[in-house]
Amino acid sequence: MTTNPNAADPIAANTDQQLVNNSAADPSRRQLLAGAGLLAAVPVVRAGGGRSAQQTGSSHAPLATTSTAGAAPDGTPEQIHLTWGSDPTTTMVASWASPGQAQQPRLLVNNPSGKVIEVPAAERTYTDGINGETVWTYHAEMTGLRPDSTYSYVVTADNDSSAEPFSGSFRTAPSGRAPFRFTSFGDLATPNTAWVLSYGQSAFAVAAVESFAPLFHLLNGDLCYADLNPTVQPQVWRDFGNNNQASAANRAWMPCLGNHETEFNNGSQGFTSYLTRYSLPDNGVHGFSGRWYSFQVGNVLFVSLDADDVVYQDSGAFVGGPGALIPATSTGNPPIEPGTSLYLRGYSGGAQTAWLERTLRHARSDDSIDWIVAQMHQIACSSSVTGNGSDLGIRQEWLPLFDRYEVDLVLNGHDHDYERSFPVRGADSMVGTEIATGQPTQTLRPHPVTTTDSGVFDTSTGTVHLVLGCGGTSAPLDEYGLDTSDGLPQAKIFTKPNRPIPTGTPNVFARAAADAHEDAIWSARRDTSTGYGIAVFDVDPGSPHEGTTSITVRYFHAVGADPTNPTSGSKGSPTADYTQFETFTLTRPRSDRHS
Numbered sequence: 052m053t054t055n056p057n058a059a060d061p062i063a064a065n066t067d068q069q070l071v072n073n074s075a076a077d078p079s080r081r082q083l084l085a086g087a088g089l090l091a092a093v094p095v096v097r098a099g100g101g102r103s104a105q106q107t108g109s110s111h112a113p114l115a116t117t118s119t120a121g122a123a124p125d126g127t128p129e130q131i132h133l134t135w136g137s138d139p140t141t142t143m144v145a146s147w148a149s150p151g152q153a154q155q156p157r158l159l160v161n162n163p164s165g166k167v168i169e170v171p172a173a174e175r176t177y178t179d180g181i182n183g184e185t186v187w188t189y190h191a192e193m194t195g196l197r198p199d200s201t202y203s204y205v206v207t208a209d210n211d212s213s214a215e216p217f218s219g220s221f222r223t224a225p226s227g228r229a230p231f232r233f234t235s236f237g238d239l240a241t242p243n244t245a246w247v248l249s250y251g252q253s254a255f256a257v258a259a260v261e262s263f264a265p266l267f268h269l270l271n272g273d274l275c276y277a278d279l280n281p282t283v284q285p286q287v288w289r290d291f292g293n294n295n296q297a298s299a300a301n302r303a304w305m306p307c308l309g310n311h312e313t314e315f316n317n318g319s320q321g322f323t324s325y326l327t328r329y330s331l332p333d334n335g336v337h338g339f340s341g342r343w344y345s346f347q348v349g350n351v352l353f354v355s356l357d358a359d360d361v362v363y364q365d366s367g368a369f370v371g372g373p374g375a376l377i378p379a380t381s382t383g384n385p386p387i388e389p390g391t392s393l394y395l396r397g398y399s400g401g402a403q404t405a406w407l408e409r410t411l412r413h414a415r416s417d418d419s420i421d422w423i424v425a426q427m428h429q430i431a432c433s434s435s436v437t438g439n440g441s442d443l444g445i446r447q448e449w450l451p452l453f454d455r456y457e458v459d460l461v462l463n464g465h466d467h468d469y470e471r472s473f474p475v476r477g478a479d480s481m482v483g484t485e486i487a488t489g490q491p492t493q494t495l496r497p498h499p500v501t502t503t504d505s506g507v508f509d510t511s512t513g514t515v516h517l518v519l520g521c522g523g524t525s526a527p528l529d530e531y532g533l534d535t536s537d538g539l540p541q542a543k544i545f546t547k548p549n550r551p552i553p554t555g556t557p558n559v560f561a562r563a564a565a566d567a568h569e570d571a572i573w574s575a576r577r578d579t580s581t582g583y584g585i586a587v588f589d590v591d592p593g594s595p596h597e598g599t600t601s602i603t604v605r606y607f608h609a610v611g612a613d614p615t616n617p618t619s620g621s622k623g624s625p626t627a628d629y630t631q632f633e634t635f636t637l638t639r640p641r642s643d644r645h646s
């Protein structure tokens with residue numbers, strides 16, 4: 052952390068007058084800033100107007116749904132988003148964007164002794180490869196924080212034109228084995244229904260995270276579907292960031308890459324928008340920073356992966372035709388012809404899987420780690436029939452590692468529903484069926500270690516997979532496969548690439564659905580009532596005397612939020628009402644039980 056010796060000095064008299072004026076209009080806000088020890092350190096505050104202030108949490112900018120037409124783009128922070136640094140007990144990164152280039156972008160944070168520390172923000176920028184818009188982002192890493200402590204902060208810049216600089220607060224992770232809560236979902240989108248796959252539920256989903264007040268949230272890929280709105284990608288990201296800010300400014304939101312984070316002309320894998328916006332723990336793998344990472348909170352190691360690297364199915368960036376996608380002239384980029392997609396399988400050349408193996412091996416030799424929770428977007432165990440289904444690539448590349456190192460829990464997105472597997476270990480060979488021919492084919496079906504839904508599962512015996520693509524996008528996929536011959540759940544599996552192929556219409560291309568199916572004997576529970584919800588995880592470290600630790604999982608769903616429920620056909624609309632669908636408990640022995 053960089054200390055600015057001037058940060059705590061009294062501010063200039065004229066600016067102080069502005070503060071007084073502003074606080075008169077909004078006295079609670081002055082109380083917050085003063086209480087946080089930040090008031091005297093805010094050098095630019097303009098009077099008039101003002102956002103509503105809260106005693107805790109962040110001040111929230113109104114949702115921006117349009118471009119900055121009519122106002123000169125300046126350095127006003129927006130899309131504020133927190134992520135853990137390398138050590139969640141002592142580090143936090145605040146990231147934000149601004150409509151134009153910020154002058155002297157910075158963060159001010161109070162340390163526990165009351166001293167205000169100024170952290171200059173690092174600038175990262177890119178120019179969108181389709182519409183030519185330049186995106187300005189800023190990242191301020193706070194280090195040397197105390198564990199299990201609350202901090203207030205302000206982000207601003209010399210050309211911040213907001214009535215008041217944005218302020219928020221967060222809590223660092225506890226050190227050692229301690230109870231904590233995290234939440235998760237993926238496939239969030241934005242509340243701005245002008246955008247493809249956006250839907251009003253995404254605002255309620257963010258509010259749901261806040262309602263459970265987790266230490267942090269896992270966002271399991273397919274963040275905003277900007278790639279499906281290719282000529283306006285930066286605007287979609289902006290609406291997404293401003294919607295998330297209502298929670299992500301108060302606690303870390305840890306994302307992973309999905310198939311819809313791929314964008315044409317934005318980097319070699321199309322990840323530039325994502326990689327520019329988020330500052331994520333370093334994976335130490337040259338050339339692949341930000342694509343996968345790990346961090347430890349309490350007795351849990353969280354491993355965030357990019358399954359684009361191993362899945363057979365194609366990515367989200369795709370031009371179906373008949374017209375080409377024409378980038379703005381300013382980009383200098385040529386038209387993207389129909390039939391073009393970004394196929395990413397194998398992009399790291401095995402580097403990610405090698406990193407994963409190293410990371411898991413170290414974790415299982417670390418007495419401070421009991422649980423391993425993996426986050427990835429695409430799915431090894433999904434039986435959605437309207438969705439994508441499962442992917443053999445994950446089963447081939449990563450499930451053997453999950454078995455060897457006893458990964459306890461895998462959290463996915465991708466299919467917009469909720470599905471839970473029994474604990475699985477190993478695979479049943481050659482029990483799949485090729486859909487085109489009806490012939491047996493290899494799907495490496497994950498083998499359930501039990502098919503009794505007892506509600507308590509020892510994950511040292513098998514890995515539980517959860518599909519949590521239930522954030523807020525407009526296309527719920529809560530319809531599930533059934534083998535009518537035996538009444539068992541049935542899953543589709545991609546066992547080969549589904550690259551674009553010509554259709555019968557000239558210049559129009561399509562991509563095939565999953566090519567195989569299997570009886571999904573690993574499927575334990577599927578929510579047919581809605582495609583929307585949030586999973587809440589409460590970690591209990593247990594005691595050395597007991598020798599076991601547990602995670603209580605509750606899944607809350609938003610019944611009635613499906614625009615059209617695929618099972619019942621009933622029409623619905625976005626709702627703030629999240630009710631409990633199910634609860635279950637995971638247990639495992641503590642790794643320090645013999646020490």
Ligand SMILES: [Fe+2]
Pocket residue numbers: 273309310311428464465466
């Ligand atoms: Fe997806």
